[in-house]
Amino acid sequence: MPAPPRPTPTPTPAPAPAPARKAEAPPSVEAAAVPAPVRADEPVTRKLMSGDAAPEAALTPLSPPPLLVAERPTVAAWAVAAASAVPTTAVATLSAASSPGVEALRRPGDALRTRDDREARERAAALAQLDAPNDDAQPVPTTAVAAFASASSPALERLRRSADALRNGTDRDRSTELAGLDAARQDSQQRAQRLEAARAEAARQAAARLELGRIESARLAQVQAQAQAQAEAEAEQREARLRAIGKHLDEERAKRDAERQRPDWAPARRGRLYSRIDANEALTQYGELWSRKLEFNQTFDMVREAARQPHTDPVVTVAVRSDGSVESVTFLRSSGVPALDDAVRRVVLSQERYPPFPPALLRDYDVVEIRRSWHFDSAIRLN
Numbered sequence: 001m002p003a004p005p006r007p008t009p010t011p012t013p014a015p016a017p018a019p020a021r022k023a024e025a026p027p028s029v030e031a032a033a034v035p036a037p038v039r040a041d042e043p044v045t046r047k048l049m050s051g052d053a054a055p056e057a058a059l060t061p062l063s064p065p066p067l068l069v070a071e072r073p074t075v076a077a078w079a080v081a082a083a084s085a086v087p088t089t090a091v092a093t094l095s096a097a098s099s100p101g102v103e104a105l106r107r108p109g110d111a112l113r114t115r116d117d118r119e120a121r122e123r124a125a126a127l128a129q130l131d132a133p134n135d136d137a138q139p140v141p142t143t144a145v146a147a148f149a150s151a152s153s154p155a156l157e158r159l160r161r162s163a164d165a166l167r168n169g170t171d172r173d174r175s176t177e178l179a180g181l182d183a184a185r186q187d188s189q190q191r192a193q194r195l196e197a198a199r200a201e202a203a204r205q206a207a208a209r210l211e212l213g214r215i216e217s218a219r220l221a222q223v224q225a226q227a228q229a230q231a232e233a234e235a236e237q238r239e240a241r242l243r244a245i246g247k248h249l250d251e252e253r254a255k256r257d258a259e260r261q262r263p264d265w266a267p268a269r270r271g272r273l274y275s276r277i278d279a280n281e282a283l284t285q286y287g288e289l290w291s292r293k294l295e296f297n298q299t300f301d302m303v304r305e306a307a308r309q310p311h312t313d314p315v316v317t318v319a320v321r322s323d324g325s326v327e328s329v330t331f332l333r334s335s336g337v338p339a340l341d342d343a344v345r346r347v348v349l350s351q352e353r354y355p356p357f358p359p360a361l362l363r364d365y366d367v368v369e370i371r372r373s374w375h376f377d378s379a380i381r382l383n
Contacts, residue, residue, distance in 0.1 A: 120156075127159050241338050245331060252328045270319075273367035282360040287370050290320065290354055291382045299347045300379045306340040307376035316344060317371045322362055324354040332371065344374055 269278070274286045314335040319327035329345050337369065372382040 071248050123156055124159065127163055149332075160303060162353045170318070237338070238336075241334055241336070241341070243292075244338055244341070245334060252330070255328075269364065269366045271361075271368045272371075273368060280364075282358060283365075283368065286355075286357065286361055286368060290318075290370055291372065293351055293354060294347065295380055295382060297351060299350065300376070302347050302350070303340060303343040303376055303380065306337055306343045309337050309340065311335040311337045313341050314341060314371050315371065315373050316348070317369055318348055319367050319369045320354055322357040322366055324352070324356045326352050326354075327367055335374075340376075 271283055273283050276284070276287070278287075280285045312333070312335050314331055315333040316326075317330040317332055319330075321327050326349060329348050331344075333342060335341055337346070356362075357368070361368070375381040375383060
């Protein structure tokens with residue numbers, strides 16, 4: 001590819017002639033010549049790139065582009081159009097050029113590109129340092145922060161959005177973690193309160209059990225004392241009854257002994273009726289007659305009050321003489337209530353002068369001993 005013609009240096013910018021083209025081959029992008037700078041007050045013509053020639057058409061005047069001026073020791077100052085006004089093909093052709101002027105323009109461009117790359121790396125590093133969750137990270141330089149804040153390229157915007165999203169996510173994670181820690185702390189406090197309440201309740205129940213045990217022990221001691229006192233009272237009552245029975249027996253013995261001391265005393269013929277049935281019919285009939293007199297007469301009032309106490313049915317033997325008088329009243333089994341025993345004795349003596357013995361019974365006996373079991377309900381019943 002032929003080298004593009006160099007512009008003629010002039011003291012002032014002037015239009016350059018159009019570069020020559022090969023007549024035997026169609027124009028290509030690689031072979032496109034660098035157009036000369038144009039002025040705003042001059043019309044510019046352009047030919048079509050088809051095979052046939054076409055009439056030149058006048059283009060609309062363009063605003064004068066900015067100029068880059070490079071000094072050269074041996075060549076006068078010359079002007080080159082700005083990159084924004086030069087076609088891409090011309091830029092590619094100019095990049096391949098090796099003239100000293102182009103080299104002078106390329107070096108500042110490379111320096112600018114290197115500086116841009118360095119600033120982009122610094123921004124990325126500053127972004128990484130800002131997003132890193134390290135408390136010991138080195139502080140970011142103010143120049144890098146300012147450069148990062150003023151950057152507006154799409155890549156940096158994406159990085160900034162990613163950093164913001166990561167920071168928001170970190171904040172949310174921290175908020176969630178703090179909320180979980182607070183909930184765990186509250187749950188621990190509630191468990192501690194429940195444990196304390198359970199401990200207090202257990203202590204209260206233990207104290208209540210101890211108090212109940214003390215009260216129960218006191219009650220048992222009181223019951224035992226009452227039972228002992230009652231047993232002692234019953235023992236005293238039993239001793240009193242035994243003494244009364246012994247005294248009565250002593251009196252009966254003394255009476256019999258006094259009768260035996262009489263000059264006309266002779267052993268009495270004694271009949272014994274210990275049940276309602278006996279072989280001696282006269283003896284049985286007299287026993288029934290004696291029992292009816294005690295049961296049918298108004299004698300229950302004498303034992304009513306004493307019979308209300310807990311007692312046992314007494315078994316009493318009454319010795320009746322032939323004239324109907326009472327020789328003795330003997331308790332074979334006491335009722336357990338001295339007042340009731342005394343009442344029974346009074347009942348027997350109150351009905352004294354029982355019917356005298358009939359001739360059949362008098363022929364055989366002088367004294368008849370009648371034994372009966374005394375029962376008390378609404379009346380006196382002899383069995």
